[in-house]
Amino acid sequence: MHRDLLKFTNYSYGGQFKTTPNEIDMVLANGEKVVLFKPLEPYETAPAIEAICSKYQEALDKELVDELILIPCFLLDFLCIHPFNDGNGRMSRLLTLLLLYRSGYLVGQYISIEKAIADTQEAYYDALQRADQGWHEGTNDPKPFIKYMLSIILSCYKEFEARVSIAYSSGTKSTSYDVVKVYVSERIGKFSKQEVLMGCPSLGSSSVESALKKLVEDGTLVRIGAGRKTMYARADSIMS
Numbered sequence: 585m586h587r588d589l590l591k592f593t594n595y596s597y598g599g600q601f602k603t604t605p606n607e608i609d610m611v612l613a614n615g616e617k618v619v620l621f622k623p624l625e626p627y628e629t630a631p632a633i634e635a636i637c638s639k640y641q642e643a644l645d646k647e648l649v650d651e652l653i654l655i656p657c658f659l660l661d662f663l664c665i666h667p668f669n670d671g672n673g674r675m676s677r678l679l680t681l682l683l684l685y686r687s688g689y690l691v692g693q694y695i696s697i698e699k700a701i702a703d704t705q706e707a708y709y710d711a712l713q714r715a716d717q718g719w720h721e722g723t724n725d726p727k728p729f730i731k732y733m734l735s736i737i738l739s740c741y742k743e744f745e746a747r748v749s750i751a752y753s754s755g756t757k758s759t760s761y762d763v764v765k766v767y768v769s770e771r772i773g774k775f776s777k778q779e780v781l782m783g784c785p786s787l788g789s790s791s792v793e794s795a796l797k798k799l800v801e802d803g804t805l806v807r808i809g810a811g812r813k814t815m816y817a818r819a820d821s822i823m824s
Contacts, residue, residue, distance in 0.1 A: 585678055589671050601629045602669045608716075610709045620713045623666035636661040651687040656733035657726050658683065663712065664719045677701065684737070694747075694785045695740040707732060747785055760787050764795035765804065774808060774815040 587599025597603070608621040624632055640658045643649055659676050666672050681692045691697070701708055711732035718724040747767075758766075767783045768775070780792050787795075796816060799805040806822055808815040 585682075586668055586671060586675055589674060589678070595670060597669050601633070601667050602626050604669065606666055606669065606672075608663065608666060608672075608712070610705075620709060621664065621666075621716045621719075623664060629665060629667045632665045633662075633667050636665070651683075652689075652734060652737070653730060655680070655683045655687070656730040659733065660712070660715055660719075660726050660729045664716050680733075689737065691737070691740045691744050695744045696782075697736060697740055700736050700740055704732075704736070744785070747783055760784075760791035761795045761798055763787060764792060765799060768799065768805060768816070768818060771818065772821065774817045776815055780816075 590598030603626055605625055606623060607619050608623060609617050609619045611617050636658060640654060643654050644651065659680060662679060663672065663676055668675065677698045680697055684690070684692055684697075711728040715726050715729035716724055763784050763786065764780060767780060777789075777792060777796060780796065781787070781789060784792060796805065800807050800816070803819055805816045806819050808817060
């Protein structure tokens with residue numbers, strides 16, 4: 585996965601564990617970099633990754649702990665090891681999707697978990713910082729990170745539920761025009777076709793495009809711009 589993640593970059597170490605020490609840090613609004621955690625050394629990385637993978641599978645097999653608790657624990661260990669020179673955060677997001685999919689939680693196919701994490705970046709780093717204290721000694725408390733990840737997963741399911749309910753709000757399956765019309769009725773300001781696609785996961789690109797065209801024609805929406813920069817807005821919001 586790491587190899588494929590860096591395939592189209594100039595980095596030559598895709599798929600290889602780190603060869604130099606690294607650190608977990610965050611950049612403050614003023615540009616200042618703050619070091620949050622010092623991960624394992626390069627020579628410790630390979631056996632540590634092997635250990636957390638085998639322990640995770642062992643815990644799954646014993647079925648003593650719910651998978652939604654185990655997944656954040658695995659991710660926390662992965663981030664504390666920080667096994668690659670670059671791309672550790674992105675890899676953790678890919679692993680989040682993979683482990684959730686393997687456990688039957690497929691919300692990431694419809695709602696961006698990575699965006700949900702990016703939108704709550706300060707809470708993410710705060711939870712990570714509180715959960716990794718004492719990790720090297722085995723005395724850390726993973727609960728802050730577990731609670732954070734559970735809140736992210738729950739928020740994604742709530743967003744997905746809200747989007748899907750648009751398509752079935754009348755008790756019967758609506759047309760693409762109906763679905764898009766309900767969605768845009770709640771929008772404030774300008775929005776793009778891509779945003780409508782994300783907001784109406786049951787519809788394809790051509791269906792959304794057709795619905796937007798009809799909504800412009802019947803005066804519900806106003807088209808702004810052209811080509812790739814095309815945006816839409818509710819006609820009543822512009823008039824008011």
